[in-house]
Amino acid sequence: MDRTKLAERNRRLANFQHRLTAREQLRRQMLRLLALAPVPPLLRPQKNTILLIRPDHLGDMLLTMPAIQALRQAQPDARLIGLTGEWSAPVMAAYPEVDTVLTLPFPGFTRKAKQGGIINPYLAAWQWARQLRMLRIETAVLLRPDHWWGALLAWLAGIPNRIGYGLPDVRPFLTEAIPPLTEAHTVAQSLRLLRRWTGSVDAASLKMTYPVHADDRAHITDLLQEHGLAAGRQIIVIHPGAGTTFKRWLPEYWTAVAGRLAERFNAAVIFTGSDQEQGVIMPIMGKLRAVESHSLAGETNVAQLAALYERALVVLGPDSGPLHLAVAAGAPTVHLYGPADPAKFGPWGDPTRQIVLTSGIGCRPCNILAWPGDSPDLHPCIRDITPRQVIEAAISAVERR
DSSP states (O other), X not given: OOHHHHHHHHHHHHHHHTSOOHHHHHHHHHHHHHTTSOOOOOSSOOTTEEEEEOOOOHHHHHHHHHHHHHHHHHOTTSEEEEEXXXXXXXXXXXXXXXXXXXXXXXTTOSOSOOOSOTTHHHHHHHHHHHHHXXXXXXXXEEOSTTOHHHHHHHHHTTOSEEEEEOOTTTGGGOSEEEOOOTTSOHHHHHHHHTHHHHOSOOGGGOOOOOOOOHHHHHXXXXXXXHTTOOTXXXXXXXXXXXXXXXXXXXXXXXXXXXXXXXXXXXXXXXXXXOXXXXXXXXXXXXXXXSOOEEEOTTSOOHHHHHHHHHTOSOEEEESSHHHHHHHHTTOOEEXXXXXXXXXXXXXOSOTTTEEEEOOOOTTOOOOOOOOTTOOGGGOTTTTTSOHHHHHHHHHHHHHHO
């Protein structure tokens, strides 16, 4: 198909997917009616106790942390309680700025098949809110802009101050609804929600970091030695996996990039990922010739992965949480962005060290990460990026190091 026509087709499909479904329209009406019901207020909330609600996974959590660090700097005596899923709790808990991290299985974020009926999320909110009441929290902040369930939870828990963006499904449960900034980066959006405590802080002054510890560095040194790499061996790290097929690059492209960079820098190539991503990594490694390569997929936790990225010459991969972790660990990076918008969800840092590559196709960014029933060939936004572009970007990033 002609690329102009393909882009027009994909834009039409994207507009269709972004529409409100009948079920979502019904939910919106239900939430508005529910917000009219009386909820018993908290008795004597603890002053300066702030609940930070972020249900997301690794990447979004990391992009939220610069704002939370700014909050702690501005309010050293506040009690900061993070509320997230068990999938992100170790990330938030790694930061000393957060006093306590609590978890619950946020509906829609467990990455498991949905179970139960339409009423289940509302019953779950009521059950968890009863437990949340015992903490006597003064203020809740909804750090994910569209998280209606978190707003409902805070309202049912009787938390007197509830801050979030004034989106239609969230606004009925807020006491302070902030007008949304649709084009702002996630870091800036999170900071804006905390302005009542931080004052007017320029988001550009915030840095994204991750606390890497000596024991994690030692673990990575031992792990690399187990794979036959000496302590001083130069490494290039590739994380080829991503949440959906439509965000992944072609295996043969990664093979070409890995071979060229290994030769250029006389380096070993390390592949990272989860156990489930071995199937993404093996086709790449299987075609590498005369290149020392190793897969550490499934062999590290988040803290150890950060220590691995910290010592890499460069970390490369598609838009994913581990690439944001590499940025936070201080590594030069190359990010391949397909359907997601890097202006909102891209790496936070020096763009000459944290390099973003995209396609010029007219339908991106559509911000739709899955196209059920559609072939990835019809959504070539990430496949349009060439190995030569990635190689040149990686060399530039290493030189900036």
